[in-house]
Amino acid sequence: xxxxxxxxxxxxxxxxxxxxxxxxxxxxxxxxxxxxxxxxxxxxxxxxxxxxxxxxxxxxxxxxxxxxxxxxxxxxxxxxxxxxxxxxxxxxxxxxxxxxxxxxxxxxxxxxxxxxxxxxxxxxxxxxxxxxxxxxxxxxxxxxxxxxxxxxxxxxxxxxxxxxxxxxxxxxxxxxxxxxxxxxxxxxxxxxxxxxxxxxxxxxxxxxxxxxxxxxxxxxxxxxxxxxxxxxx
Numbered sequence: 001x002x003x004x005x006x007x008x009x010x011x012x013x014x015x016x017x018x019x020x021x022x023x024x025x026x027x028x029x030x031x032x033x034x035x036x037x038x039x040x041x042x043x044x045x046x047x048x049x050x051x052x053x054x055x056x057x058x059x060x061x062x063x064x065x066x067x068x069x070x071x072x073x074x075x076x077x078x079x080x081x082x083x084x085x086x087x088x089x090x091x092x093x094x095x096x097x098x099x100x101x102x103x104x105x106x107x108x109x110x111x112x113x114x115x116x117x118x119x120x121x122x123x124x125x126x127x128x129x130x131x132x133x134x135x136x137x138x139x140x141x142x143x144x145x146x147x148x149x150x151x152x153x154x155x156x157x158x159x160x161x162x163x164x165x166x167x168x169x170x171x172x173x174x175x176x177x178x179x180x181x182x183x184x185x186x187x188x189x190x191x192x193x194x195x196x197x198x199x200x201x202x203x204x205x206x207x208x209x210x211x212x213x214x215x216x217x218x219x220x221x222x223x224x225x226x227x228x229x230x231x232x233x
Contacts, residue, residue, distance in 0.1 A: 001227070004038035010066030012073075014218035017059040021221075023050045026059055029221060034063065037228040048073035049181075049210060054094055055082075057207035058215040076211030077161060079178045082204045084189045086171040089199040093129045093186035103199040110168050116195050117163045120188065125155040129186045158183040172203070 002011060017026055031045040044067045048060040057080075060073050087105035091097045130153070162178035177185060186202045193200025208215045219227075 001230070004040060007034055007038065008040070008043060008064045010062070010064040012066055012069075012213075013061040013063065013224065014213055014215070015059045015061055015224065016215055016218040016220050017051050017056055018221065019056050020053050022053050023047050023059055026221065027061065030061055030224065033225055033228050046070050049078070049207075051207055052094070052186075052205070054096060055205040055207065057205075058210055058213060058218055059207075060210055060213055073210060073213075075181050077178060077180065077209075078183070078207060079176070079209035080185050081166070081174070081176050081206050081208055082185060082202060084173045084175065084192060084200045085203045086173060086193060086196065086200050087198055088201065089190065089193060090201045091130065093184075093190045094202040094205075099201075101199060103193070103197075105171060105196075105198050108196055108198060112196065113168060113173060114165055116192065117165060119195055120160050120163050120192065123157055123159050126158050126184060126187050126191065127153055127155050128184050129190075156182060160188075163188075173200075178209075 013030070015026060015030070017023065027045050027047050031043065034040065034043060034045065043063060044065075045061065045063050046067045048062060048070045051057065051059055062070050062073070086108060088099045088102045090099055159180035160177065160183070161180075162176065164176045165173060166176055167174035177183075177188065179185075185205055189200045189202040206215070
């Protein structure tokens with residue numbers, strides 16, 4: 001079992017983030033619980049890569065001196081699985097907002113879906129979603145979006161190492177993506193819909209890997225807290 005000194009000297013914790021939690025909330029919860037368990041006044045805790053509230057999966061949490069490695073972990077290749085819904089779009093490119101447009105989807109076949117993934121392999125230009133935490137002129141993009149303001153967004157180059165379709169159930173398309181830092185899977189969903197001459201948005205997302213870290217080795221927040229409580233007991 002980890003000790004107070006272990007957490008202060010630095011640990012890498014693998015957490016399976018639940019749906020609807022922000023990454024910031026997870027960090028705050030763990031920091032508070034660690035301080036409570038070991039009577040620590042102050043300890044650094046941070047995460048290596050934000051997951052949206054509507055996403056689940058691997059969150060790499062660093063404590064103590066290991067927080068210095070956060071930038072290194074953030075820069076590593078990531079793997080995601082999830083689901084696109086074809087034939088419609090939302091302003092946020094996911095289920096945070098309601099469907100705003102519907103498109104014809106009768107022409108979309110499983111073969112066309114599989115073939116279209118090839119357009120997104122390698123280096124691609126991608127526009128971040130308007131509903132994102134990227135800053136412009138000191139404000140988050142989602143602040144502009146929620147206020148109904150238009151703002152110019154510049155594209156960024158990202159790398160898609162793998163893009164596989166794992167299941168097709170009507171307009172619901174399951175996928176696996178391996179990609180570089182800075183890739184927005186929501187934007188990939190939106191662009192994929194356009195490439196199909198239709199629309200698409202992200203209905204589910206799970207981060208499964210960051211570099212060599214795998215969600216299979218992660219614990220839930222409840223499991224982590226239970227372990228700390230056992231220490232207190």
